[in-house]
Amino acid sequence: xxxxxxxxxxxxxxxxxxxxxxxxxxxxxxxxxxxxxxxxxxxxxxxxxxxxxxxxxxxxxxxxxxxxxxxxxxxxxxxxxxxxxxxxxxxxxxxxxxxxxxxxxxxxxxxxxxxxxxxxxxxxxxxxxxxxxxxxxxxxxxxxxxxxxxxxxxxxxxxxxxxxxxxxxxxxxxxxxxxxxxxxxxxxxxxxxxxxxxxxxxxxxxxxxxxxxxxxxxxxxxxxxxxxxxxxxxxxxxxxxxxxxxxxxxxxxxxxxxxxxxxxxxxxxxxxxxxxxxxxxxxxxxxxxxxxxxxxxxxxxxxxxxxxxxxxxxxxxxxxxxxxxxxxxxxxxxxxx
Amino acid sequence: xxxxxxxxxxxxxxxxxxxxxxxxxxxxxxxxxxxxxxxxxxxxxxxxxxxxxxxxxxxxxxxxxxxxxxxxxxxxxxxxxxxxxxxxxxxxxxxxxxxxxxxxxxxxxxxxxxxxxxxxxxxxxxxxxxxxxxxxxxxxxxxxxxxxxxxxxxxxxxxxxxxxxxxxxxxxxxxxxxxxxxxxxxxxxxxxxxxxxxxxxxxxxxxxxxxxxxxxxxxxxxxxxxxxxxxxxxxxxxxxxxxxxxxxxxxxxxxxxxxxxxxxxxxxxxxxxxxxxxxxxxxxxxxxxxxxxxxxxxxxxxxxxxxxxxxxxxxxxxxxxxxxxxxxxxxxxxxxx
DNA sequence: TTGAAAGCGCTAACAA
DNA sequence: TTGTTAGCGCTTTCAA
Numbered sequence: 001x002x003x004x005x006x007x008x009x010x011x012x013x014x015x016x017x018x019x020x021x022x023x024x025x026x027x028x029x030x031x032x033x034x035x036x037x038x039x040x041x042x043x044x045x046x047x048x049x050x051x052x053x054x055x056x057x058x059x060x061x062x063x064x065x066x067x068x069x070x071x072x073x074x075x076x077x078x079x080x081x082x083x084x085x086x087x088x089x090x091x092x093x094x095x096x097x098x099x100x101x102x103x104x105x106x107x108x109x110x111x112x113x114x115x116x117x118x119x120x121x122x123x124x125x126x127x128x129x130x131x132x133x134x135x136x137x138x139x140x141x142x143x144x145x146x147x148x149x150x151x152x153x154x155x156x157x158x159x160x161x162x163x164x165x166x167x168x169x170x171x172x173x174x175x176x177x178x179x180x181x182x183x184x185x186x187x188x189x190x191x192x193x194x195x196x197x198x199x200x201x202x203x204x205x206x207x208x209x210x211x212x213x214x215x216x217x218x219x220x221x222x223x224x225x226x227x228x229x230x231x232x233x234x235x236x237x238x239x240x241x242x243x244x245x246x247x248x249x250x251x252x253x254x255x256x257x258x259x260x261x262x263x264x265x266x267x268x269x270x271x272x273x274x275x276x277x278x279x280x281x282x283x284x285x286x287x288x289x290x291x292x293x294x295x296x297x298x299x300x301x302x303x304x305x306x307x308x309x310x311x312x313x314x315x316x317x318x319x320x321x322x323x324x325x326x327x328x329x330x331x332x333x334x335x336x337x
Numbered sequence: 338x339x340x341x342x343x344x345x346x347x348x349x350x351x352x353x354x355x356x357x358x359x360x361x362x363x364x365x366x367x368x369x370x371x372x373x374x375x376x377x378x379x380x381x382x383x384x385x386x387x388x389x390x391x392x393x394x395x396x397x398x399x400x401x402x403x404x405x406x407x408x409x410x411x412x413x414x415x416x417x418x419x420x421x422x423x424x425x426x427x428x429x430x431x432x433x434x435x436x437x438x439x440x441x442x443x444x445x446x447x448x449x450x451x452x453x454x455x456x457x458x459x460x461x462x463x464x465x466x467x468x469x470x471x472x473x474x475x476x477x478x479x480x481x482x483x484x485x486x487x488x489x490x491x492x493x494x495x496x497x498x499x500x501x502x503x504x505x506x507x508x509x510x511x512x513x514x515x516x517x518x519x520x521x522x523x524x525x526x527x528x529x530x531x532x533x534x535x536x537x538x539x540x541x542x543x544x545x546x547x548x549x550x551x552x553x554x555x556x557x558x559x560x561x562x563x564x565x566x567x568x569x570x571x572x573x574x575x576x577x578x579x580x581x582x583x584x585x586x587x588x589x590x591x592x593x594x595x596x597x598x599x600x601x602x603x604x605x606x607x608x609x610x611x612x613x614x615x616x617x618x619x620x621x622x623x624x625x626x627x628x629x630x631x632x633x634x635x636x637x638x639x640x641x642x643x644x645x646x647x648x649x650x651x652x653x654x655x656x657x658x659x660x661x662x663x664x665x666x667x668x669x670x671x672x673x674x
Numbered sequence: 675t676t677g678a679a680a681g682c683g684c685t686a687a688c689a690a
Numbered sequence: 691t692t693g694t695t696a697g698c699g700c701t702t703t704c705a706a
Binding site (some may be wrong): 339341342343354357360361385386388389390391392393394426578633 | 698699700701702
């Protein structure tokens with residue numbers, strides 16, 4: 001049942017070191033020898049024992065995924081992406097949901113890394129910009145890659161999407177549909193990446209010569225409840241925007257709910273756009289126009305960057321950008337006037 | 338930086354075996370000795386190297402979590418629950434999302450278990466009732482626990498919730514509100530646990546002397562789209578139910594959307610109830626009345642059962658039941674007449 | 675109740 | 691290009 005490196009070496013008529021070389025894709029093995037070994041491995045269905053590997057090699061072949069994001073869909077997408085890369089490269093993944101507002105978060109993470117001998121970690125927002133954690137990782141000299149960081153981009157490799165541009169494009173679409181009175185509900189200030197979205201909105205208005213109306217810009221907190229509050233403030237007056245762009249889908253859902261309550265028809269009287277394309281987006285009525293981030297691909301890429309860093313021992317802070325897509329559904333229509 | 342068992346043994350003036358005994362909570366250590374060792378461990382901040390442990394002990398201290406459930410919220414809740422228990426007991430968790438309709442799923446799982454030397458696995462629906470996988474696990478003699486199984490409950494320990502009763506209670510509430518024309522949208526037949534819900538609905542009607550109207554019972558597939566189709570069938574005729582109970586929230590969301598399209602007011606003209614209390618439930622308008630399963634607690638309990646099984650080497654098929662809760666929101670009202 | 679010694683299966687350093 | 695040897699840090703006999 002349990003096949004070891006010795007069995008393979010014996011069958012292939014080589015030393016265990018040679019088997020080890022083949023398994024680890026090290027150079028300096030004659031193709032003939034390599035083939036012999038590979039054949040033996042296949043015949044015996046040999047799988048290296050990862051505990052023995054880790055112990056001897058002082059590496060765990062385990063990556064850590066740290067996240068404090070409350071969105072289940074986002075987290076699942078990230079997990080799937082990272083796992084895809086991990087599986088391809090024979091690495092395991094340890095997931096570690098954490099509470100980013102916990103003051104002991106840094107200690108917790110250091111402990112985790114020590115105890116599990118994690119080879120490298122991937123950080124997702126909002127942990128991505130958590131300075132104490134970043135400092136601790138630097139101090140440990142542990143390779144890490146960040147997904148969608150906004151701070152100190154030069155300290156680590158990272159992956160991001162063109163949030164700002166996408167928000168710009170969405171705003172431009174609204175303008176193209178005749179809207180000039182466009183409200184915006186900002187995202188949680190702790191989730192810095194989300195602030196790009198506001199910037200995109202702002203510059204689109206500016207580029208189209210539409211003045212910013214501060215009354216129509218509200219500070220949300222990403223939650224449905226916060227969106228509801230902002231929506232009421234935006235919609236309770238007779239003079240109200242003809243379109244509202246929310247920095248995430250949950251808040252956009254809240255806008256739609258408040259509009260329904262006020263008897264405001266969507267999209268006839270109010271256009272609504274969200275951001276994230278969460279599962280709720282197409283379960284709303286009318287279906288929500290929104291922006292989709294390539295979360296899974298970003299996570300895959302992040303893991304690739306991390307593994308590359310582990311192999312080459314470099315820590316160049318390369319950044320990769322993957323594009324978001326506008327998803328036009330039914331909640332946006334021409335401006336009524 | 339790296340403290341080993343030898344360091345602890347030296348400081349505590351005992352042999353490494355004694356340290357090992359203390360760490361593993363084995364019997365036959367004098368309290369005095371134990372305290373000495375514990376003090377040394379604390380002083381040095383010693384953490385056993387899990388690779389060495391696994392290698393020597395031929396156990397990985399890793400549990401596997403297998404899931405094929407498409408609902409991100411469900412999966413995240415399960416993960417959090419299982420992780421909670423794992424952390425308490427010093428175990429790690431390997432997550433393994435899989436496609437339950439993949440014909441090679443069984444081989445994939447066997448490979449995974451072999452390769453990672455997983456000590457035991459937790460299965461969630463619909464993998465819970467996947468006979469080939471269950472047989473394979475039995476053949477491997479690998480301890481496993483199932484969450485919400487419906488088939489062959491005697492072959493493994495399991496955790497479940499009182500779905501059927503909850504559905505009964507919800508139906509009874511609808512009846513108490515004056516509804517007698519209650520439609521039901523069934524869940525996906527592959528997700529067997531969901532069929533309990535239909536049973537609950539049926540017996541509630543029966544117990545209250547309301548005849549079953551087969552035209553008002555539709556087979557859904559858990560998806561929003563399937564719910565939409567069923568909802569149209571239920572709502573397009575003038576003679577239509579005054580309440581619809583859907584076997585999950587996504588389909589209930591679809592019912593609400595269709596009702597909105599038809600201009601049917603909720604809850605004035607139609608009451609809607611769902612099941613699962615997913616995040617969409619309170620983002621709908623009006624907020625959806627639904628049933629909440631204690632998913633996280635079920636997962637915690639499942640992991641506890643699994644760890645118990647690992648310790649005691651028994652495989653008694655004990656079952657644990659945790660109760661679901663009715664969440665009454667705004668989508669249910671008195672029957673209009 | 676405690677300890678000594680022999681591995682677990684692999685990688686790393688060095689030799690050949 | 692290949693092999694030999696010595697551990698990695700722990701658990702498991704078995705003995706004391």
